[in-house]
Amino acid sequence: MRPVRTALAGALLGALTLAGCGQSSGTSDAASATPTPAASSQAAGFPVTVQAGNGPVTIGKKPTQIVSLSPSATESLFAIGAGPQVLxxxxxxxxxxxxxxxxxxxFKPNAxxxxxxxxxxxxxxxxxxxxxxALTKVGVPxxxxxAATKLDETYDEIADLGAATGNKAKADELVAGMKRQIDELVAAAPKDKKLSFFHELDNTPYSVxxxxxxxxxxxxxxxxxxADEAPDAAGGYPKLSTEFVAKADPDLIFLADTKCCGQSRDTLAKRPGWAGLSAIKKERVFTLDDDIASRWGPRVVDFVKVVDEAVKRAAG
Structure with missing residues (x-):
């Protein structure tokens, strides 16, 4: 399964070079007491122009046949109530x-x-x-x-999708809830004890x-x-040696390869030189859902909750 995880990291690396998202703008017309169909469309927030990674995109009417080729976008679309519009x-x-x-x-979209x-x-x-x-040429918005590089970009992408699909209010509500939950968890987390960690993308092991x-x-x-001390950061996704991790002896280990590669505290303990790691001996190995840990959609809150629980357990 390693090639799949490596491909994921490669896709993320390539996506980081693209432009970020922006804010959205729409137009409305409430001048007529008896709106025509066109005025009704405008009153509903369309046409709308969204500033995406490919620049300003204008969507003439509320889409009802959406194709999502991004797992994170798919999660966001359903979370903001656009699921029935997804084809x-x-x-x-x-x-x-x-x-x-x-x-x-x-990964390899076919126009x-x-x-x-x-x-x-x-x-x-x-x-x-x-x-x-190719899609724009035939008139498809x-x-x-x-891929988001920070939380603010996640929030912005959700807002973009809300505006583009006519679900702005629900998207704004979702973003506000995510911010509130994450801010509360981070603010309440103990930070008086300096803790180190290792995040494993796959059992090669690649990290972040x-x-x-x-x-x-x-x-x-x-x-x-x-991983910040790795000799070759590889654009943020270094491949670490078992010796490097053993020498660093992290206080916490997070596994994002439980589904793809069947990794657990027991499998880690069998790796050369790892049985004596502090995180393994003190049972501070935390399993993550591979998908949640690799996406930047609304379930990032669930990821934050696992980190919060790990920090509390280690500090307790």
Missing amino acids: AVDDQSTYPADAPKTDLSG EAIIAKKPDLVVLANDTGGVVA VLLEP TSSTFIGQIYAQFGLTNI
Whole structure:
């Protein structure tokens, strides 16, 4: 399973070079007491222009046949109430369970296959093979929402999707709730004890530095990331040796490869030189849902809760 996890890291690396998201703007017309169909569309918030990673995108009317080729976007769309508008999602969109999963690929999007679905909005995380231009050429609105590098970008992408789908109020509510929960958890977490940690992407093992979205979540809790001292940071996703991790002896270990690679405290203890690690001896190995730990959608709150619980247990 390692190639899948490595591909994920590679996709994230490529996405980080793309432009970030922006704010959205819409127009409305309430001048007529008896609105025409066009005025009704405007009153509902359309047309709307969204500043996405591919620049300003204008959406003429509320989309009802959305194709999402980003697992994070899929989660966000359903969380803001746009689920009934989603026609198809990519083969990696595993949540929610009732999302209309297809064999469409977000890693290698096929413009012809996407167009065949007759979408009125496509959401992507990567512009691979010039897919954005190909879809735009035939008049399909496309939102490029690349991998978030910080929480503010997550919030902004959710706001973009809310505006683009006519679910702005629900998106604003979701973002406000996420901010509140995360801020409360971080504020209440003990920070008087300096703790180090190791986050494992896969059993190679690849990890993440503090410059990544994942790394910044941990940084909010005042944790020291052992991967920051790796000799080759690889754009934020270094491949660490077992010797490097053993020497660093982190206080906490977080495993984001429980589904893909079946990793656990027991499997770690069998690695050369790891049985004596503090985190293993003190039972401070915490398992994460692989999907939640690799996405930047609304379930990032669940990820933060696991980190919060780990910090409390170690400090207690």
